Amino acid sequence: MKPRSTGCCHGSHVELPTLTAKLRKESLKITGPRQAILEAMRHHPHPLLIKELHALLAEGDCDLVTVYRSMKTLQKMGMVRRVEFGKGGSRFELVTDEGREHHHHLVCEACHAVMQLDDCLLLEVERRIEKASGFRSVTHRLEFFGICPACQKSSVPKP
Amino acid sequence: MKPRSTGCCHGSHVELPTLTAKLRKESLKITGPRQAILEAMRHHPHPLLIKELHALLAEGDCDLVTVYRSMKTLQKMGMVRRVEFGKGGSRFELVTDEGREHHHHLVCEACHAVMQLDDCLLLEVERRIEKASGFRSVTHRLEFFGICPACQKSSVPKP
DNA sequence: AAGCTTTTGCAAATGGTTTGCAGTGGGTGG
DNA sequence: CCACCCACTGCAAACCATTTGCAAAAGCTT
Incomplete structure (x- = not known):
């Protein structure tokens, strides 16, 4: 039960080709928006709000609505996990090999830092x-x- | 850890005057809408959606918005507890003497039955x-x- | 009963999420 | 390598839970 920080960007453990391969296996198309989304999630291994995720993408990379639809699709195929912190909407995190097993989070109610x-x-x-x-x-x-x-x-003060 | 059904309406353990007394102690007004809301929650000792709670009230007893505002007020003074089941919005339950202590729920994903x-x-x-x-x-x-x-x-089929 | 403050109702704004529809673009078969 | 087809996307608008503004109504105190 020792907390493990999932702060930010300590190298991308999952390769993008590994992720897109999963898409192909499900006969889903490997589109620009999907690659951009997976790329962003790869580099931000914590539960992200849809709008945070969308903000991470380059201008015009992908519509907000497409992020929503992608999360639904990716969740259905198990590549992404939905997490609810009860404020501001659902969050999503990539299901990685080292994070595959069921786990929980410790959230700071002031700054919203997240530990796994x-x-x-x-x-x-x-x-x-x-x-x-x-x-x-x-x-x-x-x-x-x-x-x-x-x-x-x-x-x-709490945001 | 034995489950206890909180099915419905097995007598009202909390008296209405007991509840309104708490309002008075906080110098909050004992209004019609508030009495109606507390009366409804008294008879339905499980987590209720705002709109379910509103539907329980007699026609014209109280506006939907007032239910929202009352939940915020009652929660702040600890008479009501917010519970999140992740679908359809927040739910609220009365904090009763026998249910005061911290507890959890077991929710049926098909029929939404709730056990405590x-x-x-x-x-x-x-x-x-x-x-x-x-x-x-x-x-x-x-x-x-x-x-x-x-x-x-x-x-x-799941609703 | 009068007066002051809280509370309410109604309407409209807000914020997250979903849906409809027409246009675009992967991927596959020829 | 090209063309075709269907999945996918963008945009606008619909939806649903929740919040907010404001003037009228209703408690509580004196």
Whole structure:
């Protein structure tokens, strides 16, 4: 349960060709907008708002609406994961090899910094809930919120 | 961690005067709309969508906008808790004496039935995260989703 | 009952997300 | 290598949850 910062841009672990290959395997077209989107997500390995993602793209690379549609498509094929922090809309992150396994986030409520928490101790809890309740296919959604060390000092007002 | 159904209307444990007294203590006015809202929530002890809550009120009792404003007010004074299931907007539930303590829900993704899970094993986890990350005031948001026993049989399509 | 302040209703603005439609452009078969 | 077809895109507008502005209505206090 040790937190792991996913700050920004420490090299791109996933290659773009690796990603586009997945598109081809699903007989989806490898278009300019899709490449631009994957390229941007590759370099920003944290949950991004649609509009943040769109802002990362070069002017005219891709319409906002296309970002929405791409997220839906990519999520359906499992290349992207939807994360909800409850403010400002849905966020999406690339499902990478080293981030494939189920994990959670620790979000600073002041500056919105995001850390990734490795491993999850709730898989066993899901099984217990299934037994106790009779529900099936039980999953969960869990995020942590708090005030990060930097914000504890600077006392910047919450955005 | 045994699930407890919060199906519907098994008697109203909280009295209306008890609730309005809290309003008075905060020098908030005891208006018709507020009484109607609290009365409705008293009889429906599960997380309600704003529009569901509004639909429960008698015609002309209270405007939709007023429901929104009331939820904001009541949440600020701790009488109501906001719950996010990620579909269709925020939900709210009364904070009752027997439901005051932090708890989570188990939601059927087919019929949207909601069960309440007593006790939470994550308080200790929050402390561990604080130590490991340096964050402060760490809280969390956790909900479980699955298919309830009834829906496993009837195979009704998801709404 | 009068007066002051909060609260409400209505209308309209806002912000995220989806949809309709016509035009563009990948990718495949000839 | 070209042409064709359907998936994909851009743009505009629709949608839905939520918020805001403003004047009228209603609590609470005196």
